[in-house]
Amino acid sequence: MQGTEGSPEVDSSPSLYTLRSFIKDYRWHIFICLLSSIINVGIDISLAVLVQQGINQAISGDHFDTWKIGFIALMIVVGFIVKYLVKAFTVSVSTRITRHIQTHIFDHLGNVKISFFAQHSTGDTVSRLTSNISSIQNFLQNDLYNLLYLPLLCVAATIYMLSINWLLFVSCIAIILVSVLLIGIISRPVSKYASELQAHIGRSNSISQDAYMGLHVIKAFGLKPVFSGKYRSAMEDALSSSIALEKRKTWMNPFIVLLKLGPFIVCILLGGYMVIHETIDLGRLTAFLQLLNYLVNPASVLPMVITNLRHVIGVSKHLFELLRQPTERADGNAFGKGSDHLIEFQQVSFTYDGSKQAVDNLSFKVRENTTTALVGASGSGKSTLFQLICGFYEPDQGCCKFYGRDIREWNLKALREQIAIVSQDIFLFPVTIAENLCYGRSSATSEEMIEAAKAANAHEFIMRLPEGYDTVVGERGASLSGGQRQRLAIARAILKDAPVLLLDEATAALDMESEALVQEALKELMKDKTVLIIAHRLSTVRDADQILVLDQGTLLESGTYEELLKREGPFTHLFHAQYSA
Numbered sequence: 001m002q003g004t005e006g007s008p009e010v011d012s013s014p015s016l017y018t019l020r021s022f023i024k025d026y027r028w029h030i031f032i033c034l035l036s037s038i039i040n041v042g043i044d045i046s047l048a049v050l051v052q053q054g055i056n057q058a059i060s061g062d063h064f065d066t067w068k069i070g071f072i073a074l075m076i077v078v079g080f081i082v083k084y085l086v087k088a089f090t091v092s093v094s095t096r097i098t099r100h101i102q103t104h105i106f107d108h109l110g111n112v113k114i115s116f117f118a119q120h121s122t123g124d125t126v127s128r129l130t131s132n133i134s135s136i137q138n139f140l141q142n143d144l145y146n147l148l149y150l151p152l153l154c155v156a157a158t159i160y161m162l163s164i165n166w167l168l169f170v171s172c173i174a175i176i177l178v179s180v181l182l183i184g185i186i187s188r189p190v191s192k193y194a195s196e197l198q199a200h201i202g203r204s205n206s207i208s209q210d211a212y213m214g215l216h217v218i219k220a221f222g223l224k225p226v227f228s229g230k231y232r233s234a235m236e237d238a239l240s241s242s243i244a245l246e247k248r249k250t251w252m253n254p255f256i257v258l259l260k261l262g263p264f265i266v267c268i269l270l271g272g273y274m275v276i277h278e279t280i281d282l283g284r285l286t287a288f289l290q291l292l293n294y295l296v297n298p299a300s301v302l303p304m305v306i307t308n309l310r311h312v313i314g315v316s317k318h319l320f321e322l323l324r325q326p327t328e329r330a331d332g333n334a335f336g337k338g339s340d341h342l343i344e345f346q347q348v349s350f351t352y353d354g355s356k357q358a359v360d361n362l363s364f365k366v367r368e369n370t371t372t373a374l375v376g377a378s379g380s381g382k383s384t385l386f387q388l389i390c391g392f393y394e395p396d397q398g399c400c401k402f403y404g405r406d407i408r409e410w411n412l413k414a415l416r417e418q419i420a421i422v423s424q425d426i427f428l429f430p431v432t433i434a435e436n437l438c439y440g441r442s443s444a445t446s447e448e449m450i451e452a453a454k455a456a457n458a459h460e461f462i463m464r465l466p467e468g469y470d471t472v473v474g475e476r477g478a479s480l481s482g483g484q485r486q487r488l489a490i491a492r493a494i495l496k497d498a499p500v501l502l503l504d505e506a507t508a509a510l511d512m513e514s515e516a517l518v519q520e521a522l523k524e525l526m527k528d529k530t531v532l533i534i535a536h537r538l539s540t541v542r543d544a545d546q547i548l549v550l551d552q553g554t555l556l557e558s559g560t561y562e563e564l565l566k567r568e569g570p571f572t573h574l575f576h577a578q579y580s581a
């Protein structure tokens, strides 16, 4: 599928690297966590030294300084306080980091090429932004500190234990390494299962979203079993990935027990033997046991942290895929009037998916302040012309010009400021009517907004609503009739007051009274504008300055209503077909 060219750099880095680039912005916070970890490690090691001295002095009958007892108590209290502060701090940092990721992705999605949204389900995208993000937040909140603190503690404990007795250390570390290795092997598929689980959750979310949005169709066509089946199948897939994930975690349990108990048993047996043969004293053995605790604890927590890290790598991959979607270009200029023809297509060809031509070698010109009607059978390429004019897609061949300049030279934001669209499928946001109208021009005053609503024949029905302009319109404007929704869309376009108006005529579905009101509103909207209108009923194109008759993306003929009827060509056939029907 062809989208607009020239997006900024596409990030192809691995997911963990992308996550790291977000964390990097909080390096001072991370530095504080690291500093606190060093303080904690210092406290832990000095406690071991003091215990060793205390026991040896007690055995030899020496007096143990009381200040040392006070110091041990102080160390324990300081350790608690630092741990508490670090926990509070990591919670705050992890929340900031995840909010940062969320807003960054949300902003990025706003710039992503429109073709992405034609291919991907909204439910899946929303699910990535919610459940994947919360997995990352959990990891940062619970495991980030461990990733900093535990390796430091291990290194410090290792050095001290080696200085006490290397043989005892090697015996214990062998058991630790074997257990950790086995746990690592077993946990390897965890990131794959986590990624699959997220994909299934995304699928089930998108099915439920589709089902709620199309609830009327589902009820009317009795489609409940179809959607229930689809949802159940997605949930079953999610369940089996989740079971596989948990199974893996359970398989790790025996090795975690081995890790937690094995080194102590070896240490007590071998250490006891050494004490009897006086190759180590009891104080050093006790200190060794305490240090072993510093090694075993991290070693038993670290596999879980690593498993969680793998889980996060899996979900990050899924999430950061969104950041790798190419964005629309942000370069280009805003141009003033540079030609008599506001819009010009020169031998334009375009295909969405590389197979069927949606537009084929099409050329036409639109003068300023004229109305051009596009007619043709369904699928003849009328809406595609709108997409090309708005710069949502670029032609494969030929050139689309706006004010005499190739649209590829235009800045897309500036281009779209020149255009107001009223489409057939009106989208209203589930906010108040006032807010919906002001999306046309956020700087509009209340008076201007009401004036636009009056011009669009919408003011009266709005005032009849319980809260007038402050009425919330419901999901996609569901609480309003089709005609009311259209008049609001027209009011929004009037408020935008753009020189070019792209109109998808949709009055055919309305009753006569509603249609008359909408037609009147349209007349007001079209005043002094360059209008391209997709006309579904030929009676509405009588006054157009030119009519373009399209078929399968090609221009069959063009002219005024009278000229085309006189010519007795494709337009006349369409005309007869419609009126005989």
Ligand SMILES: Nc1ncnc2c1ncn2[C@@H]1O[C@H](COP(=O)(O)OP(=O)(O)OP(=O)(O)O)[C@@H](O)[C@H]1O
Pocket (backbone or CB within 6 Å): 118, 352, 353, 356, 357, 358, 376, 377, 378, 379, 380, 381, 382, 383, 384, 385
């Ligand atoms: N997002 C898309 N991806 C792939 N093909 C598309 C897409 N949108 C439209 N098409 C195809 O492009 C061709 C032209 O479609 P287009 O919507 O422009 O026709 P139309 O004349 O506006 O039809 P209608 O009057 O029914 O709205 C059709 O064959 C259609 O299937």
